[in-house]
Amino acid sequence: MWKFSVYAITVAVGAYTLFQEDWWSSPELYFKGYPHFTSNTMKIYYNIGFGNYAYQLYTIFYEPKQSDFWQMFTHHVCTLAVMGVSYFTSFTRIGAVILLLHDIADPIMEFAKCWLYCKQQLMADIFFAVFALTFLVTRNFVFPYYVISACIPYGVYEDGERMPRGYSQYFWICMVVKAVRSGGKVEKDIRDE
Secondary structure (H helix, E strand, O other): OOOHHHHHHHHHHHHHHHOOOOOOOOOOHOOOOOOOOOOHHHHHHHHHHHHHHHHHHOOOOOOOEEEEEEHHHHHHHHHHHHHHHHHHHHOOHHHHHHHHHHHHOOOHHHHHHHHHHHOHHHHHHHHHHHHHHHHHHHHHHHHHHHHHHHHHOOOOOOOOOOOHHHHHHHHHHHHHHHHOOOOOOOOOOOOOO
């Protein structure tokens, strides 16, 4: 339940932070007027996000080992690096959008796990379906069409496929699809070894 709470707070702070800005829903404004002033709420959001991923990177060594250990390790290292670079180079607009898009499905997944641990199979299945849909839409539609396409005119395009974080994203997409194809029933964390 604590992971759900942390993810939910992080996403809520991210949504609040971005909804306070006039550029968040207009990708053409992500780079306009660069360098950007970083507001105090944006700094708070970055600190919460950075702290969350730093904590996860540290605790991954002390939690039960999952089959995606190295993907998670690489994901956390890359996320911290991208966050740090975007913060210190004043690319916080696009950095915050990327952070929110990649975190928005996490509380839903953790909520599905809570229902599974409470032996409420139907609720676990429903929330896993919502998670899978959110994960696939935000990472395979919203991210490429709204974020990556916003980078192309400014010459800062990175398709994500050449980066370790991109590979881990495809790995998890395959795991989500595998879980969905297993009949839609969530019986355990498929990453357990």
